[in-house]
Each structure stands twice: as C-alpha cells, then as structure tokens.
Amino acid sequence: MKKIKYSAAINQAQHLVMDKYESVIQIGVGINTPWYVGQTMNGLLNRYGEERMIDTPVSENATTGIAIGAALSGYRPILTFPRMDFMYYAMDQICNHAASLNYSLGGNSPVPLVIRAIINRKGEQAAQHSQAIHALFMHIPGLKVVMPSNAYDAKGMLIAAVEDNNPVIYIEDRELYEFESEVPEDYYTVSLDKANVELEGNDLTIVSSSYMMHQCRIAVKALAEKKISVDLIDLRSIKPIDSETILNSIRKTGKLLVVDGGWLTGGVAAEIISIVVTQGMQYLKSNPVRITLPDLPAPASFVLENAYYPDNTKIFQSAISLCL
Amino acid sequence: MNEKLNLKESTFISILKSMIRIRFFEENVAEIAKRQEIQCPVHLYIGQEAIASSICADLRNSDYVYSTHRSHGHYLAKGGDVNKIMAEIYCREEGCSRGRGGSMHVIDRNVGFMLSSPIVGGSISIAVGSALAAKMKNKGQVSVAFFGDGATDEGVFYESLNFAIVNKLPMIFVCENNSFSTHLPDFLRQSNTSVSERVKGFNINVDKVDGNNPFEIYKSVGKMIEKARNNEGPSLIECTTYRWLSHVGYWQDLDIGYRKKVDVEQWMNRCPIKFLANELIQNEVITQDEFIKLEEEIKNQINNAVIFAKNSSSPDPIFIMEGLYN
Ligand SMILES: Cc1ncc(C[n+]2csc(CCOP(=O)(O)OP(=O)(O)O)c2C)c(N)n1
Numbered sequence: 001m002k003k004i005k006y007s008a009a010i011n012q013a014q015h016l017v018m019d020k021y022e023s024v025i026q027i028g029v030g031i032n033t034p035w036y037v038g039q040t041m042n043g044l045l046n047r048y049g050e051e052r053m054i055d056t057p058v059s060e061n062a063t064t065g066i067a068i069g070a071a072l073s074g075y076r077p078i079l080t081f082p083r084m085d086f087m088y089y090a091m092d093q094i095c096n097h098a099a100s101l102n103y104s105l106g107g108n109s110p111v112p113l114v115i116r117a118i119i120n121r122k123g124e125q126a127a128q129h130s131q132a133i134h135a136l137f138m139h140i141p142g143l144k145v146v147m148p149s150n151a152y153d154a155k156g157m158l159i160a161a162v163e164d165n166n167p168v169i170y171i172e173d174r175e176l177y178e179f180e181s182e183v184p185e186d187y188y189t190v191s192l193d194k195a196n197v198e199l200e201g202n203d204l205t206i207v208s209s210s211y212m213m214h215q216c217r218i219a220v221k222a223l224a225e226k227k228i229s230v231d232l233i234d235l236r237s238i239k240p241i242d243s244e245t246i247l248n249s250i251r252k253t254g255k256l257l258v259v260d261g262g263w264l265t266g267g268v269a270a271e272i273i274s275i276v277v278t279q280g281m282q283y284l285k286s287n288p289v290r291i292t293l294p295d296l297p298a299p300a301s302f303v304l305e306n307a308y309y310p311d312n313t314k315i316f317q318s319a320i321s322l323c324l
Numbered sequence: 325m326n327e328k329l330n331l332k333e334s335t336f337i338s339i340l341k342s343m344i345r346i347r348f349f350e351e352n353v354a355e356i357a358k359r360q361e362i363q364c365p366v367h368l369y370i371g372q373e374a375i376a377s378s379i380c381a382d383l384r385n386s387d388y389v390y391s392t393h394r395s396h397g398h399y400l401a402k403g404g405d406v407n408k409i410m411a412e413i414y415c416r417e418e419g420c421s422r423g424r425g426g427s428m429h430v431i432d433r434n435v436g437f438m439l440s441s442p443i444v445g446g447s448i449s450i451a452v453g454s455a456l457a458a459k460m461k462n463k464g465q466v467s468v469a470f471f472g473d474g475a476t477d478e479g480v481f482y483e484s485l486n487f488a489i490v491n492k493l494p495m496i497f498v499c500e501n502n503s504f505s506t507h508l509p510d511f512l513r514q515s516n517t518s519v520s521e522r523v524k525g526f527n528i529n530v531d532k533v534d535g536n537n538p539f540e541i542y543k544s545v546g547k548m549i550e551k552a553r554n555n556e557g558p559s560l561i562e563c564t565t566y567r568w569l570s571h572v573g574y575w576q577d578l579d580i581g582y583r584k585k586v587d588v589e590q591w592m593n594r595c596p597i598k599f600l601a602n603e604l605i606q607n608e609v610i611t612q613d614e615f616i617k618l619e620e621e622i623k624n625q626i627n628n629a630v631i632f633a634k635n636s637s638s639p640d641p642i643f644i645m646e647g648l649y650n
Contacts, residue, residue: 033507033580035571057477057513058444058505085443089478124364124415126426128442296648299639300426301415302363307641 099142156190201229369397395440416636445478474505535563
C-alpha cells in the first residue's frame with residue numbers, strides 16, 4: 001500500500017465524495033487557496049468548479065447558516081474553518097441550529113453537514129489564532145466530533161462524516177498534515193464512534209487523540225526502553241466516546257494517563273477520567289493523570305509557548321511516575 | 325495647493341513625520357522577519373500610512389482607538405510607544421503586552437490605544453462600547469475604529485453601525501478600503517464595493533476620500549471629529565488605498581495570482597509619503613534638507629527601538645500564568 005500524507009488523505013477523501021455524490025458542495029473562507037487550507041483542496045476547484053467550491057467573504061455566522069440551509073434542502077455541504085478560532089462567529093448556527101434542529105423539529109430534519117475545523121498551534125500567533133476548542137463541541141448534544149490522528153483515519157473518517165446524516169465536526173491539526181501513513185487509494189470508511197487500540201501493553205493505558213497521539217507515540221517508544229509497555233488508545237471520536245474500549249484497557253492495566261491538546265477544565269481528559277472513575281473505579285490501581293494545556297489563553301512568545309504546550313517528554317515523565 | 329496648506333502647516337509636518345515613522349518601522353519589521361529574528365506573523369501597513377497618520381493627527385490621548393491584525397500603523401499614529409511595540413513584535417517581556425500577545429495584540433492605554441484584534445471585525449463593536457462610555461461621561465471624547473473592507477463582510481459591522489447611529493454615539497468608523505480580503509478581491513465578495521455607498525441607507529454621515537491623500541483625509545475627518553465632540557453622532561469615512569506587500573509577511577505576493585504586478589506598481593507610484601513630502605517642499609513648508617534630516621532622526625529612533633527590543637528579556641515561563649486575571 002502507498003504511504004501518503006495526512007493532508008493528501010483529506011484531499012483524496014474529498015475527491016472521492018465529490019465524485020460519488022453530486023450533492024457534496026464545499027463552502028468557507030479561503031477554501032480555494034493553499035494559504036488557508038494547505039494542500040487539502042488540491043485539484044478540487046479545477047475539477048468541480050466554483051459552483052461546488054464556494055470561497056466566501058468573511059461572514060462566518062451567515063455562511064454556517066447557509067450551509068445548514070443547503071443541508072436541509074438536499075445537499076451535503078462541507079464547511080471549512082481554516083482556524084478553529086474563527087468558529088466563534090459561527091457558534092450560534094452550529095450549536096443553536098445545526099446541533100438541535102433534528103430533535104426539536106420532531107426527528108425528520110437531518111442536517112448532513114461536515115464542518116472541517118483546523119487547529120493551528122504555535123508560531124507566536126497568540127490567543128486568537130491558536131485555539132483547540134474541540135471540547136466545546138463535545139459538550140453540545142446533537143453533534144458528532146472526530147479528530148483523526150493519522151492519514152488512514154483522516155480519509156476514512158472524512159468519507160464517513162460526509163455519508164453521515166448528522167452534523168459532524170471534523171477536526172484537523174495542521175501539524176499532522178505532513179505525517180504519512182499507508183492509505184488505500186479506493187473509497188472506504190472508518191466508523192465515527194470507535195476508538196483504536198494502536199498499541200497493546202500491560203502496564204499503563206494512555207488515551208489521546210489528534211496531534212497529541214503523535215507525541216504519545218514518541219513517548220511510548222522511550223517507555224518501551226524502560227520496560228514499560230503501554231496500551232495506547234487513539235480516541236478518534238470525542239463524541240461519542242468509545243467507553244468500552246477504554247474500560248477494557250483499564251481492566252488490564254489499572255493505570256490511566258489521558259493526553260489532550262485542549263484546556264484542562266471541563267475538557268476531554270476530564271470526561272475520559274470521569275467515565276473511568278464512574279464505571280471502572282474497581283480496576284484502578286492509582287489516581288488517573290491528565291496532561292492538557294493549562295487554563296490559559298495561548299501566549300505569543302515561543303519561550304512561553306514551549307512551557308504552554310506539553311510534549312513527549314512530559315508524557316514520558318508522567319508515565320514513569322505513574323508506573324513507579 | 326496653498327489653500328490646503330492653510331489648514332495648518334505644522335499639522336502636516338506632524339502627519340509627514342508619522343507616516344515616515346510608520347514606513348521605517350514597517351520596513352525594519354520586514355527585515356527582521358526576513359532574517360527570521362522573529363517568528364510572530366506580521367501584517368505590514370506599508371502603502372496605507374496616510375490614513376492612520378491623518379485620522380489620528382487631531383485626536384487626543386483621551387480619545388479611543390481600536391485596531392485590527394494590521395495594527396502597527398494605527399498604534400504608532402496614535403502616539404504609541406515605539407520601543408514597546410517593537411519589543412512586543414519580538415515577543416519580549418518589555419513589550420507593550422509583555423510578550424503575551426505579539427504583533428496582533430498591542431496596547432498603549434496612556435495614549436488611548438485600546439487594543440487590536442486579529443479576529444476580522446472583532447474590535448468594531450468594542451470600539452462602539454467606548455463611544456457609549458464617552459457619551460455617558462460627556463467629556464468630549466471620541467472613539468475610532470479602524471478596519472478593512474474585509475471586515476464589512478461580517479454582520480457585526482452593520483450591527484455596530486446601527487447601534488452607534490441609533491444612540492448618537494461619538495464614534496468614527498474608518499474603513500481602509502484596500503480592496504482585498506487576504507486573497508479575495510472586493511468584486512468577488514461584495515454586491516457594492518463602495519462601503520460608503522452601501523451604508524447610506526443607515527442615515528449616517530459618510531464620506532469617501534483618497535486614502536493616499538493626507539489633505540483629503542484630514543479635512544474630512546476633522547469635520548467628523550467635531551460632530552462627534554458636539555454630540556452630533558457618528559460618521560463613517562471610507563479611505564481607498566492599497567497594501568504594497570503580501571497580506572502577511574515581508575514579501576510581495578505576486579506569485580499566487582490574485583493581483584497584477586502593474587497594479588502594485590501603479591499604487592507604489594502613488595506613494596503617500598512622496599506625495600506629501602513633495603507638496604510640503606514645493607510649497608516651502610519644509611526644505612529638502614529639513615526633510616532629509618527628519619528622515620534621519622526617525623531612522624535613528626526606529627534603529628533604537630530595534631536595539632531596545634533585542635536587549636529586552638524573554639518572558640520567564642515561571643510567570644506564564646501572570647495576567648490571566650486582574
Ligand atoms: C473571523 C475571522 N475570519 C477570518 C480571518 C482570516 N483573515 C485575517 S485578515 C483577513 C482579511 C481582512 O481583510 P480586511 O478586513 O480588508 O483587512 P486588510 O487585511 O485588508 O487590512 C482574513 C479573512 C480572521 N482573522 N478572522
């Protein structure tokens with residue numbers, strides 16, 4: 001099988017769904033320029049034209065409503081936000097409308113909308129250009145929220161998201177774009193609600209997602225040298241969360257480290273630990289540990305950024321203390 | 325020409341100085357970005373200097389100014405501390421935001437420069453909030469929001485405009501129309517590319533001026549400031565202009581196909597600084613020698629700011645949480 005980049009996998013998925021379904025249209029600020037979306041949109045404008053690739057003014061609130069309206073009227077839009085930070089203007093449409101419409105209208109008004117949301121951390125870009133706000137969406141009933149960590153899942157989950165009849169927030173971290181993995185060329189889906197046990201081990205369970213999975217992989221290699229074997233779980237979806245896979249692992253290891261790229265309070269790590277404590281307390285041999293961003297807006301200075309963003313060293317050290 | 329200059333000779337010397345200061349500052353920032361001395365993304369103001377400089381010429385320290393991602397020119401024109409903004413672009417502790425914000429988050433409350441927001445349209449409504457406060461305090465203050473034509477694509481612009489009008493606030497909306505929102509030209513985004521025409525139905529006092537002509541801008545905004553100070557409500561001034569460099573960074577983005585080299589060259593020939601300097605020299609307001617001396621002085625000031633920034637310390641990670649709450 002061929003190895004391709006994460007960004008190329010997203011690109012392939014979009015070509016395939018736009019080929020297969022005339023109803024797939026794309027909309028958003030900067031979707032037709034690599035400035036905003038890297039290589040993920042290569043060839044789409046040429047192949048499908050401006051009618052299906054709509055680059056918009058900066059009007060996020062209205063654009064999101066427009067995507068919802070198109071979804072209610074027979075289309076399957078992919079709406080892209082080149083930075084999660086720009087989604088706050090769209091929050092009303094996402095949370096008040098897309099998420100709850102089907103329920104509040106009696107169950108026959110599906111909103112088949114995919115929202116691609118890109119995280120751009122670091123680079124001294126500060127508080128309004130660095131945010132990873134996946135946990136906010138996790139809180140909203142009616143949304144599905146996925147954050148693939150490798151090219152294979154990126155492709156399969158994007159296709160599955162487009163086929164799904166519900167609003168799916170599909171979160172990409174730009175730092176993953178260059179990472180390669182083996183990806184089949186054809187059309188396939190990866191389910192939107194299953195975690196993946198990426199590595200099996202007995203001493204410790206590490207649960208993570210998206211870019212932080214990459215940092216975990218590095219830490220896990222170093223831990224293997226210290227004879228600590230890790231069950232490494234890639235969440236893939238943070239709504240719904242695959243509790244079963246996590247609990248099965250905890251039953252075996254008795255120890256939990258959760259690594260998330262968002263903020264501490266009310267975040268993904270808090271939710272995972274809550275699941276384990278309420279449903280699997282009896283298996284735990286020690287207090288669960290979480291590694292997240294501090295409860296702080298992103299600072300600009302790279303010196304502060306280095307202190308702000310946890311990396312594989314921190315994961316390694318926390319794992320060692322947990323296993324001592 | 326003399327009639328224009330009758331306005332106030334010293335004012336135009338100040339405006340010229342402000343424009344040159346912004347130009348040198350931005351050229352320096354471009355250089356240090358090119359040398360990769362900074363990582364922080366920078367949105368340079370080169371080509372648009374006449375607008376900030378002329379709008380701010382008669383503003384007081386007690387008047388409020390709000391800005392965008394393209395913040396440096398507004399900050400300097402309002403009288404912001406040149407050392408502190410340079411140090412902020414270097415993300416240092418001695419920077420105006422202590423290295424927490426970088427180029428897009430600058431502040432100098434001493435001179436009424438309140439904030440800059442890199443969220444498009446993000447600071448317009450906040451500026452209206454200061455206008456509301458100014459009206460309630462009733463001390464003749466005005467509030468000014470700088471924003472681009474791109475920001476008028478956000479709904480919050482119209483909501484803010486309406487509120488300011490309905491409440492007769494001492495507010496001046498300054499739209500710098502450089503006809504681009506990053507890569508998208510106005511005609512692909514807007515049903516009517518003239519912002520001043522578009523908002524006429526709001527019953528607001530509007531004017532459209534050549535944003536590369538300090539005389540026009542100064543004259544027009546002067547009336548608006550007077551109105552605002554006399555409790556006669558808000559105004560909007562649309563200044564047509566052009567940014568010479570890429571949306572972000574130090575290069576000229578001719579390679580990505582959204583604008584033509586001839587257009588950029590044409591606008592560069594309409595350099596606002598050259599224009600004003602020529603007018604002032606021809607009308608014997610200043611001599612060529614004085615102009616050169618002025619340039620030297622400002623160059624020194626900017627060089628010193630770079631030295632100040634480089635000598636400033638990096639923030640200490642131990643104090644990373646400092647400033648989260650007041
Ligand atoms: C809410 C939001 N959406 C998108 C962006 C990305 N963005 C940054 S600047 C910009 C264009 C702004 O154009 P304009 O307001 O005309 O200002 P100019 O850059 O021309 O000074 C865009 C779309 C953003 N910063 N914020």
